[in-house]
Amino acid sequence: MPTPRSQLISLDDTPWYHCVSRCVRRAWLCGFDEETGTDYGYRREWIVERLELLSRVFSIEIAAFAVMSNHHHVVLRVDAESPERWSIEEVIQRWHRVYNGTFLSQKFATGQALSKDEMSVLKRDAAVWKERLICVSWFMRALNEPIARAANQEDNCTGKFFESRFKSQALLDEKAVLAAMVYVDLNPIRAQMAETPEDSEFTSIKARIDQLINNANTAFLAPFNGDEKDAVTSGVPYHLLEYIDLVDWTGRAVREDKRGSIAIKLPPVLQRLGLDSADWLILATEVESLFGNWVGSPSQINEVSYHVGQRWICTSEGSRRFF
Structure with a gap:
């Protein structure tokens, strides 16, 4: 029996969440359909446009996103105070x-x-x-339902477009937030759909790079405040250039043909977090599979289990190794 969403999202513990919605049967409903020869890639733009709208409606910031051919990722920060x-x-x-x-x-x-x-x-x-308007579930509902209706109308069919439940991971500290954001921004590179972050279409990292180079509008994305405070309470606590450098460094490490060009010196962010290159590369490329619904240390997860009314939450190997 699926865990109720009320036991997966706890704003008392963190405002940060990594959410994933997949197309039914993981079909390529936003990509190229090899059976029919139809390219549905333009539907990915629908999702980005919807994210832009919802960022102005909900009191929920979008820190990162990636729209793939058969699923999409968002990293959200709930602002419950405004x-x-x-x-x-x-x-x-x-x-x-x-x-x-x-x-x-x-x-x-x-x-x-x-x-x-x-x-x-x-x-x-x-x-x-x-x-x-501060509910992650309602945000995801408002994101997915219009896309599904438009696609079904276009395909002249009925039924589900996205799987009925989206996956959510609560990000319990700064390290978890950073890993999830980089994981999301590197999705096209891991899937070999792009070679560099600036070539990664329909991602937040490309939007942020375009903003720097071409003054593109990224007002719908959560700002980088360059602060050193706890990410759980004060937004994205890095400088934008620092983050782009980390994504670029990690992206080159992910690509087999670029591993020889990786700088030996770790990006400053990783040095501050006390992560070596091997641990970081595992964390930033496997955070979705390494962790369940909660990304953080065993002690943080145990505290969350008390707050959400669960007797216990099984801590993953990733939690014990990386936090």
């Missing part, structure tokens, strides 16, 4: 950008007067919507 300052007008305005809302919310949005009882009902609805 909505506390939202007015009911802002909540409704945000909700209406993704959903129709209710008769009362539409009436309110168009400036029509509401009775006292109607306003009371609307406030209850808005409170529910505000909670959903």
Whole structure:
């Protein structure tokens, strides 16, 4: 029986999550279909455009993403504090950008007067919507459902496009966040779809590099604040150039034909985290398979198990080795 999502996401423990959605039967529904000779690669752009919209609606930052031919990855940071300052007008305005809302919310949005009882009902609805706007499950639902409908309409068929449940990994500390982000950004290189980060289409790393070179718009991505504070509470705690250097270094290590060109000196980030090259390369390329739903140290995972009401959570070999 699948674990309830409420026991997999705990904002009291971390706002950071790595989420993966796969196409049904892992079919190439966003790539090249060899059976029909049809290229569905343009659907990957649909997902990126949807991410851009949702970043402006939800109080959830997108730190990294990669849209592949049969699945997509996102690394998300939930900002649970900002909505506390939202007015009911802002909540409704945000909700209406993704959903129709209710008769009362539409009436309110168009400036029509509401009775006292109607306003009371609307406030209850808005409170529910505000909670959903910091919910990872609702974010993934709002991301995947329109893509599935559009693809099914285009294919003149019905049924599921994505698997019903997305995979989530809670990232419990700075090391986990960094490993997940690099893992996501290097997906096309590991899949041999690209040779370098700047060639990796439909990824956050390419978007960030394009921003530096061509002044491309990356406002929908979480900023790098260059701070040394704990990533769990203060955003991406690195300088952008420092992160790009790490992704490039790791990407060359992943490619067999480039291993001879890897610099002996470790990137500064790894030196600060106390990781050697061998451990880092395993962590950054296998974080999804090495860990279950929680990425962190055994002590962190044990603490989480208490908070989510589980008697215990089995710690993985990766947790014991790398944290």
